[in-house]
Amino acid sequence: MTDSLTRNDLTERLSQILGPRGLTTDGADLAPWLTDWRGRFHGQALAMVAPADTMETAAIVRLASETGTPIVPQGGNSGMVGGATPDAEGRSLLLSTRRMNAIRSIDTAARTVVAEAGVVLQTLHEAVSAHGLRFPLTLGGKGSATVGGLVSTNAGGTQVLRHGTMRALVEGVEAVLPDGSIYDGLATLKKDNRGYDIRHLLVGAEGTLGIVTAATLKLVPALIDRAVVWAGVASPLVARELLLMLEARAGREMEGFEIVPQRCLANVLKHIPGTRSPLEGAHPWHVLVEFGRDDAAATAPQILAEALMAEAFERGLVQDAAISVSESQAEAFWKLRDSISEAERTEGPAMQHDISVPVADMPRFILEAGATVEQRFAGTEVAAFGHMGDGNVHFHVAAPPGADRATWPDHPGKEISAFVHDLVVAAGGSISAEHGIGQMKRDELGRLSDPARLMALRAIKHAFDPKGIMNPGKLVPL
Known part of the structure; x- marks a missing residue:
């Protein structure tokens, strides 16, 4: 939207779709949602839209497609890589899923739950617990992380060793695609050979292929x-x-x-x-x-x-x-x-890396990569911790004492991160284990990925979203 008439017209049409509860244009009301929770990424938005259901979401996306308006989906705004923060241009709609927070059904026989995108993880835990079941994924941010965000980032957490990542726990997905059509894939089918698996494309897509509005999730018996x-x-x-x-x-x-x-x-x-x-x-x-x-x-x-x-x-x-x-x-x-992580932020600046290496190589990588980084960057100290059963290392490089919090993350912080990522790739690992790519790691993904991966990522993105309106600037390298 480039001129005031067009902007006003779009706002009026959004108001007709959403009503007063679902549209926010006031700058002060928008401000808390325009910065990621770590305070590293800041953006602007034309408005924040909060649809109450899938039909309203589809109407918003159809309007955005018609007008070429970018959409940035956001759940609990607790992501680690800036994936839910708009850019600085102010042309985007920030689409909050927080009003879509119904648990539609719990099937105790099938051990599944259908939860909308805005359901908070802790709320989901409590709801299924009342039926003698549990959703076996948990993480430190369970009080703010939402189902839609967990699906879209293929979240991991502390129970992957036994139950797998979010991808293993998602039995079905409902989503609004970039043209405004609704993909209804909530049914739990053990066999389905109708071509490409749309569910698995949407899991981990970070909102770049569509907006997840609900998911069918696998449950297990509650712990005794x-x-x-x-x-x-x-x-x-x-x-x-x-x-x-x-x-x-x-x-x-x-x-x-x-x-x-x-x-x-x-x-x-x-x-x-x-x-x-x-x-x-x-x-x-x-x-x-x-x-x-x-x-x-x-x-x-x-x-x-x-x-x-x-x-x-x-x-x-x-x-x-x-x-x-x-x-x-x-x-x-x-x-x-x-x-x-909270304690580390209090202690001083650090470059935090969510990486994975082959499970059997994790101990060696922790020791050797840690020593290599500390030798290369004098005064730094590496703290590597994480999920040893799945190869996920949280590889943090703390600044020397007295380093400036404002400038150190850019220099030499970015050089340190590039060096760490080079070590990860050399070890046959991934620069993102469970937090996603977002905007923070997008350029590094482009620098370090092989041509076949880049071709596939770009081709899939263009096939789903030829107008490039879905969470632009995230995940897919330019």
Whole structure:
């Protein structure tokens, strides 16, 4: 929209579709939604539209297609890569899914739930729990992350080891495509050979191929009980040995396995009120393991954890360990893990990388890449933590003491990130494990991807969205 008449006409037509509750044009009301939650990306928008249902979403997209108006979908605005922040031109419509927050149905026999895009993850957890079921994906931002955002970024979280990423948990998708047509793929079909899998194209597309309005999600039985272990270990290599032992002994009762360096734990204890170390003394590395059962015939997690930790001690894999004896203690252990990024922001500037490498190579990569980065960039300190069972490393490079928060992320921060990404690609890994590409990593994806991947990404984008109106500037390299 380039002139005031056209802009006013578009606003009037949007008002007719949405009514007063669904349209926001006031600058002060828009402002909180024009910056990503990390404060790194800022944009402008013509207006924010908040459709109440799929039909209103389709009407908005048809109007946008007709007028060539870009649309930026946004859920909880809790993304890590600027994928839900508009550009600075002010031509875009910011489309909030927050009003589409109904849980349409819960099928206890099929163990599925149909949830609209604006349903908050914690709300979903609570709703299915009332039926003796659970949605087995959780993450630190569960109080703000929405179903649409989780689907669109193929979110991971802490239970991927047992249950997989969001892609494995999405049984069906409803979405509005860039021409305003509605794709109804909510049915759960075990066999469907009608060509390209539209569902899997939309999962992880970051809103560049359409707007996810609802999803059919897989549920599992609710946990009867759980036990969380916090253990000190000598190195990532030993942690990997421990993981293999536990996988062989615990099987499906192991829900998650996280690795945390002492530096990260120390930052949490320093900056997050109400936290305390589960162990006496310091250990070079720590692991957080969760065991849970959803079958009364299975071994109780507390008994299983005690037996497995005893064996781990005998084999020299664990230096010390604490096993939760209550739900509050289990939550306290997880709070230590979930608070790492918050504590780090308080400590000082850092370049944060969400990367993945082959699972078996994760310990070696943590040690060797960390040492290489610290040697190349004097004064930096690497803290690598994450989901050891799936190869996802949160590879953070902290600035030297006294570095300027305002300037260091640009120089030398961007050079550091490029160097880290080069190491990841050399190791056969990915520069994005679970946070997506957004606008933050788009150019790096273009720099590091092979020609075949780039061709496919661009061709799919153009086929779905020839006018280029769906979340422009995100994911797909120019």
